[in-house]
Amino acid sequence: MKKTIFIAAISALSVSLTSAQPVAIIIKSEKVTGIPLREVNNATWNTATAFTIPVFPQNITTPMLTAPSVKNLKVKSINDGTTVAFLLEWTDSTKDIIVDADKFCDQVAIQLPMHPDTLPIFMMGNKKGRVHIIHWKGIWQNDIENGFRDVKDAYPNYWADIYPMAEKQGDGTNGKFAKDISALDYSKGKGKNFMPASYAGNPMSIFDRKEPSEECMAEGFGTLTTQTNQNATAWGVWENNTWKVIFTRPLVSSDKDDAPLTAPTKIAFAIWNGHFDNISGKKHYTQWIDFITQK
Amino acid sequence: MATVKNWQLKKDMKYPYDESRPNKQIAYVFDTNKCIACQTCTVACKTTWTSGKGEETMFFNNVETKPYGGYPLKWDLNTLKMMGEQSWDKATGAYKGKTIFDDTKGENVNGWRPAERDYAFPNMGEDECSANVNKGAFFSGIHDTWMFYLARICNHCTYPGCLAACPRKAIYKRPEDGIVLIDESRCRGYKECVKACPYKKTFFNMVTRTSEKCIGCYPLIEQGEQPRCVQTCIGKIRMQGFLSKPGEAKADNPIDQIVHIKKIALPLYPQYGTEPNVYYIPPIHVPTDFLHQMFGPGVDKAVEMYKNLKNDPDLLAAFLLFGNTPKTIHHYKREGDFTVGYNEAGEVLTKVPMTEPVYVRPYDDKDHGTFRHNTP
Numbered sequence: 001m002k003k004t005i006f007i008a009a010i011s012a013l014s015v016s017l018t019s020a021q022p023v024a025i026i027i028k029s030e031k032v033t034g035i036p037l038r039e040v041n042n043a044t045w046n047t048a049t050a051f052t053i054p055v056f057p058q059n060i061t062t063p064m065l066t067a068p069s070v071k072n073l074k075v076k077s078i079n080d081g082t083t084v085a086f087l088l089e090w091t092d093s094t095k096d097i098i099v100d101a102d103k104f105c106d107q108v109a110i111q112l113p114m115h116p117d118t119l120p121i122f123m124m125g126n127k128k129g130r131v132h133i134i135h136w137k138g139i140w141q142n143d144i145e146n147g148f149r150d151v152k153d154a155y156p157n158y159w160a161d162i163y164p165m166a167e168k169q170g171d172g173t174n175g176k177f178a179k180d181i182s183a184l185d186y187s188k189g190k191g192k193n194f195m196p197a198s199y200a201g202n203p204m205s206i207f208d209r210k211e212p213s214e215e216c217m218a219e220g221f222g223t224l225t226t227q228t229n230q231n232a233t234a235w236g237v238w239e240n241n242t243w244k245v246i247f248t249r250p251l252v253s254s255d256k257d258d259a260p261l262t263a264p265t266k267i268a269f270a271i272w273n274g275h276f277d278n279i280s281g282k283k284h285y286t287q288w289i290d291f292i293t294q295k
Numbered sequence: 296m297a298t299v300k301n302w303q304l305k306k307d308m309k310y311p312y313d314e315s316r317p318n319k320q321i322a323y324v325f326d327t328n329k330c331i332a333c334q335t336c337t338v339a340c341k342t343t344w345t346s347g348k349g350e351e352t353m354f355f356n357n358v359e360t361k362p363y364g365g366y367p368l369k370w371d372l373n374t375l376k377m378m379g380e381q382s383w384d385k386a387t388g389a390y391k392g393k394t395i396f397d398d399t400k401g402e403n404v405n406g407w408r409p410a411e412r413d414y415a416f417p418n419m420g421e422d423e424c425s426a427n428v429n430k431g432a433f434f435s436g437i438h439d440t441w442m443f444y445l446a447r448i449c450n451h452c453t454y455p456g457c458l459a460a461c462p463r464k465a466i467y468k469r470p471e472d473g474i475v476l477i478d479e480s481r482c483r484g485y486k487e488c489v490k491a492c493p494y495k496k497t498f499f500n501m502v503t504r505t506s507e508k509c510i511g512c513y514p515l516i517e518q519g520e521q522p523r524c525v526q527t528c529i530g531k532i533r534m535q536g537f538l539s540k541p542g543e544a545k546a547d548n549p550i551d552q553i554v555h556i557k558k559i560a561l562p563l564y565p566q567y568g569t570e571p572n573v574y575y576i577p578p579i580h581v582p583t584d585f586l587h588q589m590f591g592p593g594v595d596k597a598v599e600m601y602k603n604l605k606n607d608p609d610l611l612a613a614f615l616l617f618g619n620t621p622k623t624i625h626h627y628k629r630e631g632d633f634t635v636g637y638n639e640a641g642e643v644l645t646k647v648p649m650t651e652p653v654y655v656r657p658y659d660d661k662d663h664g665t666f667r668h669n670t671p
Contacts, residue, residue, distance in 0.1 A: 195347045196505075
């Protein structure tokens with residue numbers, strides 16, 4: 001009974017969304033020479049058509065976004081025959097790139113269906129209807145640009161007597177026990193026992209991140225799972241009250257968990273505004289949109 | 296939302312998942328009358344579990360002073376304020392107000408998320424009385440000015456708010472013992488559990504960027520031992536055991552005897568609706584209006600019973616087992632002048648005299664050439 005109601009709700013929403021977009025958008029990835037991986041203002045992007053897509057507050061499952069703060073997302077796509085890239089732009093008057101007990105960061109994600117012919121539900125897919133998601137977060141961008149945000153970076157005047165469990169101990173000036181040991185060093189030895197998520201191999205607890213992005217897969221709400229192979233990249237720049245984020249991935253991927261892109265497919269997007277505590281299901285989303293890669 | 300039975304509220308209530316009680320439910324009894332806030336439990340827990348980076352302000356166990364103390368700041372007051380009027384039916388004892396699973400506004404739980412500064416004052420209000428003591432005041436049964444210590448851990452609730460709020464189902468309640476755990480490999484640090492837990496016993500780790508909580512010392516539980524905070528309690532205020540399902544109480548289970556049968560130990564803020572499983576003997580010298588809000592309508596009877604504990608040998612026998620064995624007691628029996636605690640296999644764990652022998656020594660100790668007092 002619950003499932004019937006749920007599907008009915010999705011259908012009703014789909015109808016209303018379809019009617020809200022009278023002109024069908026087809027995002028075309030235009031063929032170029034050379035992909036600017038981290039240059040959001042590179043002239044190459046001028047060759048691509050910009051598509052403005054309305055985004056909606058997620059109100060299908062809990063927790064819902066009750067107060068939306070983003071209206072539109074501007075999307076451009078290019079490819080060089082090997083790599084496909086997306087430039088996503090949206091207005092955000094605050095740059096939120098840290099997380100803490102009461103702080104949330106800005107985020108954006110793209111979603112592609114593994115099997116476009118049997119299209120899954122546009123939001124996180126469904127059981128046996130898997131989607132491929134590439135996710136960028138402001139905190140990861142900050143990790144790479146400014147280094148991992150450790151306790152001392154967040155609270156310069158904090159005091160912890162000692163970290164007795166750290167394997168790498170003091171250098172002789174700090175005494176026997178480590179005091180200002182970094183999270184990365186702590187996680188390398190037996191101290192890792194006291195960093196449970198790191199010990200468990202949680203991809204949230206990476207202290208030497210190389211890319212501000214994460215490739216995931218999902219088959220419905222709450223099933224987001226990090227892929228074994230990470231072959232996507234991302235880079236974000238915040239300027240003039242606007243986030244500009246580039247995603248790239250191989251056009252033809254050897255990773256069986258990556259969605260196909262050579263044939264016409266669909267794409268969807270999600271945006272989180274950290275300033276308004278957007279997190280998890282509290283996000284702005286788009287419906288599936290047609291996507292074609294020019295060869 | 297499903298409809299589930301909450302025996303503490305004596306009514307059905309809303310919860311996101313169907314009722315699914317574990318095979319065994321971990322439960323604790325804390326005697327607030329015996330706690331001296333030495334914080335040995337806090338330190339034992341801290342050094343055992345939360346000595347890592349990002350866990351600096353994390354206390355799975357804390358002891359705060361009521362009425363003004365609270366960690367994180369105003370953890371209870373903020374939730375009480377959000378819930379509106381919380382009254383109990385005087386005739387039936389059923390709760391008439393809303394729980395945290397009502398008025399959820401697009402979420403699964405009606406909660407609030409503490410700010411960073413709320414974790415900065417773990418000893419706020421410590422040892423402070425409710426008011427200044429007036430000159431010439433004297434004790435007349437209930438103190439006009441009062442305070443008491445409240446030791447707090449995760450309640451391993453039957454209907455956990457944290458579990459209800461996690462969109463990833465990364466929080467689960469173990470069927471074998473009812474311990475509530477966060478799967479540290481699946482948590483993505485959404486902090487929905489931190490917002491949802493009305494006891495604020497899930498914590499965000501800013502270094503690992505995930506949430507963590509009390510694990511009920513499950514490695515000890517799996518070996519038949521009581522958790523660290525219970526074993527190390529020098530005031531012997533704590534006992535851990537397993538609470539039977541409502542209606543299935545066994546008189547020889549000390550936790551059942553204390554909670555289900557005698558009802559002398561009461562849940563903390565039962566009106567939240569999570570069916571918490573740490574049960575408190577209310578402080579007998581504190582005005583009961585305050586205690587009604589904190590422990591529900593059973594306070595008056597519990598206080599009266601505690602004052603007459605010496606006349607109830609079965610209950611007294613259960614109390615005397617507190618702090619006398621590191622092992623978890625499943626059964627107990629009064630045998631002559633002793634109370635005996637047994638493990639699940641029926642082996643004796645501890646044997647405690649019902650009455651301690653009294654030795655009166657001479658004031659003038661001629662053997663040692665000194666004088667001494669006798670302290671009863």
